[in-house]
Amino acid sequence: METTTATPWLTAEQQGVWxxxxxxxxxxxxxxxxxxRTAHGLSMPEYEILVRLSEAPGRSIxxxxxxxxxxxxxxxxxxxxxxxxxxxxxxRGQCSDDGRGVSAVLTDHGLSTLEAAAHTHVQGVxxxxxxxxxxxxxxxxxxxxxxxxxxxxxxxx
Amino acid sequence: METTTATPWLTAEQQGVWxxxxxxxxxxxxxxxxxxRTAHGLSMPEYEILVRLSEAPGRSIxxxxxxxxxxxxxxxxxxxxxxxxxxxxxxRGQCSDDGRGVSAVLTDHGLSTLEAAAHTHVQGVxxxxxxxxxxxxxxxxxxxxxxxxxxxxxxxx
Numbered sequence: 361m362e363t364t365t366a367t368p369w370l371t372a373e374q375q376g377v378w379x380x381x382x383x384x385x386x387x388x389x390x391x392x393x394x395x396x397r398t399a400h401g402l403s404m405p406e407y408e409i410l411v412r413l414s415e416a417p418g419r420s421i422x423x424x425x426x427x428x429x430x431x432x433x434x435x436x437x438x439x440x441x442x443x444x445x446x447x448x449x450x451x452r453g454q455c456s457d458d459g460r461g462v463s464a465v466l467t468d469h470g471l472s473t474l475e476a477a478a479h480t481h482v483q484g485v486x487x488x489x490x491x492x493x494x495x496x497x498x499x500x501x502x503x504x505x506x507x508x509x510x511x512x513x514x515x516x517x
Numbered sequence: 518m519e520t521t522t523a524t525p526w527l528t529a530e531q532q533g534v535w536x537x538x539x540x541x542x543x544x545x546x547x548x549x550x551x552x553x554r555t556a557h558g559l560s561m562p563e564y565e566i567l568v569r570l571s572e573a574p575g576r577s578i579x580x581x582x583x584x585x586x587x588x589x590x591x592x593x594x595x596x597x598x599x600x601x602x603x604x605x606x607x608x609r610g611q612c613s614d615d616g617r618g619v620s621a622v623l624t625d626h627g628l629s630t631l632e633a634a635a636h637t638h639v640q641g642v643x644x645x646x647x648x649x650x651x652x653x654x655x656x657x658x659x660x661x662x663x664x665x666x667x668x669x670x671x672x673x674x
Contacts, residue, residue: 384666431540498531502538504646505540507649
């Protein structure tokens with residue numbers, strides 16, 4: 361089947377930026393993930409979930425809200441939370457305020473695990489990304505990616 | 518075990534940039550991956566491999582070089598190439614020039630598949646990232662991520 365719609369191809373320069381983005385993101389996420397797994401038995405997505413829970417009132421977030429917050433599908437978050445529950449890092453329970461939906465709650469053991477993991481993770485973000493980028497380029501990175509979040513989430517992603 | 522090394526914590530602003538980066542990257546890669554799978558039955562990592570092969574002399578790259586080029590482990594690339602071989606998109610063979618190592622070669626069917634997929638992918642990169650970022654911020658994104666690539670790959674990543 362021939363595609364008849366004209367596709368605006370990337371210029372050589374845009375292609376270079378895009379490849380750096382792909383290569384850098386892969387290298388960075390793999391390395392941060394590996395550091396956390398090696399030292400604390402946590403993946404990067406699991407770590408992000410624990411951070412969100414630690415900041416929430418009662419260390420508790422509804423599963424659906426948690427999925428939206430970290431940008432993963434609900435089935436993926438359900439799978440992740442089930443694994444963390446087996447490690448006594450989170451527990452699941454009915455929401456106490458209005459009885460609607462199931463929440464994930466960070467346990468005391470989970471909080472201790474997170475605190476130890478945070479040292480490793482923050483050191484990695486500093487070493488691999490922050491110390492590498494200048495302050496202005498780092499801010500630009502934030503602007504671009506925040507716009508991507510808003511665009512894709514705004515489309516019901 | 519207590520961590521005795523002082524960890525330089527992220528500032529609130531740095532934390533905001535980092536969260537935008539994580540959320541934006543997840544949303545972008547998931548969306549580009551979903552678009553390719555839906556329309557062409559290819560994942561994003563598979564697509565990247567096909568692009569590299571299409572640009573190589575004889576559409577052929579040694580497996581080890583291919584892994585380095587896309588920043589994946591060799592076992593992961595071996596797994597991906599095995600799947601693509603079952604779809605008649607690539608074939609594996611001994612390197613013709615010196616007989617050392619195994620190469621992946623893009624087939625004619627693979628090239629056609631790639632050309633169709635490229636329309637979908639480039640449109641997505643334009644819609645979700647390029648049109649969203651200004652030219653200067655997009656260039657800054659490229660600089661930062663290229664530095665990350667060089668830093669992590671330079672450490673034998």
